[in-house]
Amino acid sequence: MQVAPTRFRHLRVAIVHDWLVVNGGAEKVLKGLAEVFPQAEIFTLVHTLERASIPWLTQHRIHTSGLQRLPFISRFYRHCLPLMPYAIEQFDLRGFDLVISSSHAVAKGVITHPGQTHICYCHTPMRYAWDMKEAYLENSHFRLPGMTAYVRKTLKRLRQWDYFTATQVDFFLANSHNVAQRIAKYYRRDADVLYPPVDTDSFTLHIGQREPYYLAASRLVPYKRMDLIIQAFAQDPLKRQLKVVGDGPEFQRLKRLAEGSPHIELIGYLQGEKLHQLMQRAQAFVFAADEDFGIVPLEAQACGTPVIAYGHGGALETVKGLEHHQQATGVYFTEQTVASLSAAIEAFEAHEFSPQACRLQAEAFSNAVFTQRLETLVSEKLN
Template structure:
């Protein structure tokens, strides 16, 4: 697509959070997406009402028809006209919205002048077609009344009336709505009534964030009154410790802050600092206090937590409270000097625990530019017809309802990829509706994520989240999926949505077994159950759950739910023969219930790279690594991809152990599993790159000499191995890594973990003949593991159990 990011450029110019956001999004789309992108900035002054109105008018005149999509996020840019206009809301003109009350101005215009009354009347009935008339009418009023007329004061009730009217027109025409935080999404009057708003947190553009031993409290903000740095300074009188408080930044409040801090030698104002100095301060902080009033988002919170530091914020601080979990990765206190002083002592205490740093990083681990870009460029939502009385969707096709404990879009990890691609293939024949639970604070929505496939997002309530968190703390591992069914009564909207869609459905498909208790409560007897068993869950959870006081209780719960799902299902799809055998042995499920549905790959999105082109790409990668300080003796690249999943973490540890034995090979690790290596000193030829964009992963798939699957535990089959083979990368795997896959002999080198260094060397030595083996592997993947082939293999079995009325 040709995408335009349209934004105001403040006059006088000063780089701020909005400028960083648009620059980050622009560079993400430019570098790591298939789209063409342009960043269009229009100069905007807003010292008085005529300047504000002129700015609004300038955006209405932009011709953007040569773009396929337009993204805006701040006034007055959303006045542009485009059929695919996506609003990623930072904020409107807050001084005329939620902050207006601080100015003591009335909300209604009481000026009797007929020219003022005419403006108010036009604004009240404003439509796109009458916007030009409003601007002309306003210009005439300014000319006749003079810019100093009391009715034209800014802020003031007339200014509020005009801007609200213009925002109402511009925003009502958008095709999709997103917000940078739950705080912004929930503010009254920001979005059109009834708008479905998705929350997508943007990251900071600050690079190099890392953790060092903590020494002092640190915060950085523009010295403005809403940042409440004066409250923080006064709170130091109630902090009993000896740690310093270092405050970076400048602004109109700087002289007052210096005066307040003069009597306390522990407080240091260091002024404006460079990005490198800012990163160092975060790394050396013991904790980061950030207590603004009603902040939109607060990237300081993100930067601090990425650095592994606990954050202190206030109960009315808005955006920062979305990440801080009191007692775990920070503290939330009342905005009083005494409470903030106690909060400083609390985050100092928390900073002594390694678990605090891990929980801080985990709270923001989902935030990335690739996630933002994917969310903004996702297919547009469409209204969903509910209360259907027959086994079909709104277009007359049989309706297949899917239950899930996680959102499927955007597809990143194994479960999401399977759900998205397999059910998308089925959506050419069925009207697929996925009903998923989502994290607390996610905005509920129903969105079309592929032709014929709609995702219904139901966020877990705060009560549900808190109950789940208590169990997670006892289990020492996230248990969102295991307890989803048990706690679902705390999120009643899930059952209501599911019951609504199941009336007259052709079948309900369990994307995992854990929502079956809800299905059992609301499913009409005539609707059959299909269980898509990604894994043998009892086997997997037995491997994963630590030995805690609740382990046996949780495993019993997994066993009961998985057994009930197998018993109720008319059809059980399994990714491997081994999983089917385990489920039969555990639960006595009849063999005739099972059908094979292995994990696959979307071959349309994974190009095959022959060895000659691979060598060129590899050398470019190695040159980049050397430029970043890697050793000059590196000659080859081995890759591993994995999510935050215990078998993948164990595999990464195994790679770190074997890497010194293959010193001429760069071991590149991609995916969230690399977070488990943060505290480990990795060998110099191991490069944990973390979560990367799809484009970056494809680049690595085209550059690697060998791909690894050193897995010792796990269930199901590995999407990563199929993806490696589809791209033409030679693979070295343990037997577990190849579990459930049937590949021609010689296309994968299977080895015990201890023999991996020797096997990697053998693969590298045979690079001249690698194409013949990789071409054979690609053909085998096309025949059996392309998602269209997988779907073809289950369609007949689906037809045998679906309930579809005669035409």
């Protein structure tokens, strides 16, 4: 068990996290928070992760909400969105000095009290209630009459609740300058930037021969734009090889898109050493999402692998484009279109990238950097 830094050891700390259903980027931040505050108790709406996937969490007392008792909650937790504001407000945090919410949905709406400090680590303002509202409605394909109107009304109430609860947070930390700008836009609040931690020690720099394939890896949901990547490689006249790692609701649709393209392989879910080996040997990692931050491209760079990324959002802060010359770690494409991505692949192949430069870029986002800056920021907020 890690020991809390001396200046925090006396604090009673609660960490509030939206839900523990998938072990993704937000959970990597949660792990970083928990390591700095090993005495913290963790509050989350729903917890369905297997103990083996998050062994670092076993030393913490975990509290769940009433949603935990609903049948099949691990599959249908997102359908409970209208209930989540009420559920998060039921947590009793009166016994804590410091409350840290790790929020991309409702966690920051937890109720705190005079004498407590509430710091929100904001992964993003609730995207399906704000800037992704129309895309969310479009991709939902509601069949019941009046359902779209009902969801619009629900999202309007969520926006109002989301804005109000932002006024109750004492201090905001944003996971990128991109998110800090969105916090300013939607909440009218300032935020300090604290980049998520990248476990660079778990990735080995590969400087040897690479294999003739490109790699894409993420959860297979619409906004990740895996369809764009598959379409670009399916139409590639040179039939460049593409390996796609991941699982999710889009898997079957993406599999159909790849039919007739034997140079495209959908591998399914991988983690750990198998995924790392694919990253180490790929020509490049392809990333087409407009992400708030995006940890996986940095994990690829930690292996010495350059990135072909959509030039919006967090990728602009994590990937160094061709304007950095010998220190470049990737190439941007400016539009989420097949033509733009295909042109970026051509530009990538015309440039020689340094694996060492990629690794150095990733190390600027390491666990140690995250821990040091978190301790500094929390100390400032508590003084």
